[in-house]
Amino acid sequence: MLTIGRAQISVSRWQLGYESRIKFWGIMFILPTVLFFLIFKYGPMIWAIYLSFTGYDIVTEPRYIGLSNYLSIFKDPIFLQALNNTLVYIVGSTMAITVLGLGLALLINTGIKASRFFMSSMFLTNIMPILAVCLVWRFLFHPHGLVNQFLSPLGLGRIDWLTNSSLALPAIMIVTAWRFAPYFMVVFLAGLLAVPKELYEAADIDGATSVSRFFRITLPMISPIVFFVVVVSALLCARIFLMPFIITGGGPGGATRVLSMLIYETGFSYLKMGRAAAISVILFLIMLVFTILQIRIFSKTEEY
Amino acid sequence: MEKSGKKEGAPKAAGTKVTRRSFLKGVGALGLGLAAAPSMDRLAFAQPKGPLKLSFWTWQNPQQHTWIQKRVKMFMEKNKGIQVDWQYFTFTDLGKKISVGYATGTAPEGFATGTWLMPTWLSRNMIAPMDIKRLGYSSLQNFMNDYPKAFVDGAVKDGKVYGYPVYVYGFLNYLNTNHFKEAKLDPEKDQPKTWEELGQVAKKLAIKKGNKFERQGFKFAMHAPMWTMVQFNPILLQCGGSWFDKSGKCTINSDAGVRAMTIRASIIRQYQAEDPADTIATSPLPMMDFLKERVSMFSTHCIPLPAVKSQNEKMAAEGYYRPVQMPGVDPNKRYPTAYGFNFVVNVNASKEKQEALHDLYRFIMSDLVDCWKDTGPFTPARKSGWADDPQVKNYPHIDEIIKARDNGALLPETPVFNELADIVHQAVQKVTLENADIKKALDEAAAQVDKATEEFKTKK
Numbered sequence: 001m002l003t004i005g006r007a008q009i010s011v012s013r014w015q016l017g018y019e020s021r022i023k024f025w026g027i028m029f030i031l032p033t034v035l036f037f038l039i040f041k042y043g044p045m046i047w048a049i050y051l052s053f054t055g056y057d058i059v060t061e062p063r064y065i066g067l068s069n070y071l072s073i074f075k076d077p078i079f080l081q082a083l084n085n086t087l088v089y090i091v092g093s094t095m096a097i098t099v100l101g102l103g104l105a106l107l108i109n110t111g112i113k114a115s116r117f118f119m120s121s122m123f124l125t126n127i128m129p130i131l132a133v134c135l136v137w138r139f140l141f142h143p144h145g146l147v148n149q150f151l152s153p154l155g156l157g158r159i160d161w162l163t164n165s166s167l168a169l170p171a172i173m174i175v176t177a178w179r180f181a182p183y184f185m186v187v188f189l190a191g192l193l194a195v196p197k198e199l200y201e202a203a204d205i206d207g208a209t210s211v212s213r214f215f216r217i218t219l220p221m222i223s224p225i226v227f228f229v230v231v232v233s234a235l236l237c238a239r240i241f242l243m244p245f246i247i248t249g250g251g252p253g254g255a256t257r258v259l260s261m262l263i264y265e266t267g268f269s270y271l272k273m274g275r276a277a278a279i280s281v282i283l284f285l286i287m288l289v290f291t292i293l294q295i296r297i298f299s300k301t302e303e304y
Numbered sequence: 305m306e307k308s309g310k311k312e313g314a315p316k317a318a319g320t321k322v323t324r325r326s327f328l329k330g331v332g333a334l335g336l337g338l339a340a341a342p343s344m345d346r347l348a349f350a351q352p353k354g355p356l357k358l359s360f361w362t363w364q365n366p367q368q369h370t371w372i373q374k375r376v377k378m379f380m381e382k383n384k385g386i387q388v389d390w391q392y393f394t395f396t397d398l399g400k401k402i403s404v405g406y407a408t409g410t411a412p413e414g415f416a417t418g419t420w421l422m423p424t425w426l427s428r429n430m431i432a433p434m435d436i437k438r439l440g441y442s443s444l445q446n447f448m449n450d451y452p453k454a455f456v457d458g459a460v461k462d463g464k465v466y467g468y469p470v471y472v473y474g475f476l477n478y479l480n481t482n483h484f485k486e487a488k489l490d491p492e493k494d495q496p497k498t499w500e501e502l503g504q505v506a507k508k509l510a511i512k513k514g515n516k517f518e519r520q521g522f523k524f525a526m527h528a529p530m531w532t533m534v535q536f537n538p539i540l541l542q543c544g545g546s547w548f549d550k551s552g553k554c555t556i557n558s559d560a561g562v563r564a565m566t567i568r569a570s571i572i573r574q575y576q577a578e579d580p581a582d583t584i585a586t587s588p589l590p591m592m593d594f595l596k597e598r599v600s601m602f603s604t605h606c607i608p609l610p611a612v613k614s615q616n617e618k619m620a621a622e623g624y625y626r627p628v629q630m631p632g633v634d635p636n637k638r639y640p641t642a643y644g645f646n647f648v649v650n651v652n653a654s655k656e657k658q659e660a661l662h663d664l665y666r667f668i669m670s671d672l673v674d675c676w677k678d679t680g681p682f683t684p685a686r687k688s689g690w691a692d693d694p695q696v697k698n699y700p701h702i703d704e705i706i707k708a709r710d711n712g713a714l715l716p717e718t719p720v721f722n723e724l725a726d727i728v729h730q731a732v733q734k735v736t737l738e739n740a741d742i743k744k745a746l747d748e749a750a751a752q753v754d755k756a757t758e759e760f761k762t763k764k
């Protein structure tokens with residue numbers, strides 16, 4: 001018996017068959033999630049796409065202006081700089097996360113002493129509050145901070161990590177890799193443990209070196225995991241906001257301003273919501289490319 | 305509550321017999337009341353009302369927000385029917401939080417705003433005109449006369465008042481007098497009166513070992529666009545420059561602008577008395593390095609004693625610091641940027657809430673001696689009602705503080721202030737951190753500001 005207000009509806013009275021009842025309750029169970037997605041995910045997305053074709057300053061009603069926002073942002077040097085920063089950051093950070101994550105996983109997989117301890121302590125970087133991470137790294141990258149102190153024996157002198165426009169973005173990539181590589185190390189480790197030991201035994205009998213074992217057995221066997229890590233970390237990096245926002249504030253001179261920061265500033269500081277929506281649609285398209293890649297890779301994985 | 309209040313009163317009225325004598329008494333009392341009303345301008349407050357819930361946001365400052373909180377609490381005790389949901393946010397975040405609030409329909413009914421943001425709210429009709437009579441003024445002229453003219457001009461549009469001034473203060477150059485003595489300089493006689501002198505004195509005060517400053521001579525704050533604007537504004541104006549011409553075109557790339565930016569960068573480039581990379585990377589508090597004696601001179605708003613005490617007890621106890629006027633291009637025309645805060649009312653607030661906010665604002669600012677006691681040396685915006693108090697008069701260097709406030713130049717009034725500040729901040733970063741070409745950096749900045757202005761005009 002289903003009671004809605006005064007109406008009492010008896011499901012059984014509808015003479016629903018078993019199949020229909022299963023469907024009915026199935027729909028009822030997924031309805032809250034569907035509604036959640038429609039209202040809080042797809043609704044705002046569609047609204048943002050609509051806003052990107054309008055001039056909207058938050059207070060007055062949105063005014064339709066066609067493609068004006070899109071045409072003007074592609075001529076805007078600030079947007080182009082932020083787009084370039086975002087792409088460079090995605091590529092650089094993804095490479096760093098993948099190489100470092102895989103390297104750490106291989107190291108742990110060799111069965112070094114206290115590997116579990118190292119794994120747990122490295123994973124801590126992932127659960128530390130992002131705000132604390134950013135503030136600590138700000139001090140580490142200080143001209144007279146610990147990073148430069150460690151590098152001083154190499155005779156590198158003072159490096160202005162956060163105030164040199166060529167170094168500020170790489171510095172943020174280092175923080176990103178430090179934070180996320182241990183997380184993906186666990187993913188890689190799961191992949192490495194799944195590689196059949198017989199393959200390595202056969203390679204040993206054939207006299208394969210450890211390098212050729214890595215390139216001819218390990219890497220091909222975990223290639224779906226590598227693709228997964230690349231795509232997921234690229235998606236993660238595309239949305240990055242807090243790290244550049246807190247560590248450099250987008251500076252020096254806009255050298256670390258990424259698209260998500262530009263969206264925030266344009267929308268909430270400059271009150272240009274239509275323009276901010278257009279930039280967010282472009283960021284969405286960039287992320288869509290990676291998502292399609294991810295879907296394709298997963299389809300291939302099944303074939304694998 | 306108002307309605308129920310009327311209901312409670314109704315039976316009493318019905319039960320009272322109105323005679324000719326009592327009617328005449330009533331008229332007489334009303335006449336006396338009206339006659340007395342103008343002289344009670346500041347004393348009369350609205351009757352308690354409610355139940356009403358007001359949301360009210362202000363900026364964060366240990367002294368100021370604590371005092372506002374105290375006054376809000378007192379207001380609620382006097383007006384039992386009104387509950388004020390008061391929150392505070394950091395100085396730089398407040399404006400953005402309010403914008404987000406407007407975007408999401410969660411903006412507070414009343415809020416404090418930096419005066420430099422008034423054009424942003426006004427040009428978009430986001431704030432409501434205020435009833436000056438309810439604020440205790442009999443006329444607009446009386447209201448205008450009660451505040452520094454330049455400051456109150458920004459709160460008045462088309463003969464209507466949109467902001468109730470709270471504080472206004474000017475920047476000062478704080479000197480560490482011990483450092484001066486160490487460098488065989490007299491803080492009084494050798495205080496820098498021009499920017500050139502500032503560089504020379506800063507160079508004498510700075511202590512450098514290798515590529516590391518043990519002590520910087522002077523430093524400009526580099527942590528926020530707003531501070532960049534406050535510090536660059538007087539230099540630009542003193543050089544004869546302006547932010548915009550009459551047509552609204554940005555003119556910071558003029559010869560005067562280039563000269564101003566050259567002065568701004570000279571402490572680093574010419575006098576090598578400042579390390580901007582160090583400045584930008586540290587200091588959660590802008591004046592921290594000065595209070596920790598890592599810098600000998602620092603330009604900032606007045607520093608309250610508790611702030612000095614919290615960072616450097618010795619400095620607070622021995623008092624070896626003092627504020628002086630900021631340098632000028634001309635030693636006889638030394639002035640800083642002055643800025644302040646207004647209380648404003650959200651245009652979307654109901655009439656009843658708008659009225660209650662007027663009462664709240666008026667109550668908060670009704671005891672300026674108490675304001676000074678709790679928040680001095682931050683100077684209230686109103687001219688009268690506090691400056692003659694002995695506590696104020698005896699405050700160390702109060703003359704310098706008030707002089708900076710009264711002589712200060714306001715920040716540019718533009719509806720694209722946030723963009724202007726971000727763009728100028730980036731230009732300053734390029735020049736000071738990257739040694740970029742000044743003219744080129746300013747040309748780029750001016751073009752970006754013009755673009756922002758154009759977009760505002762075309763409502764993109």
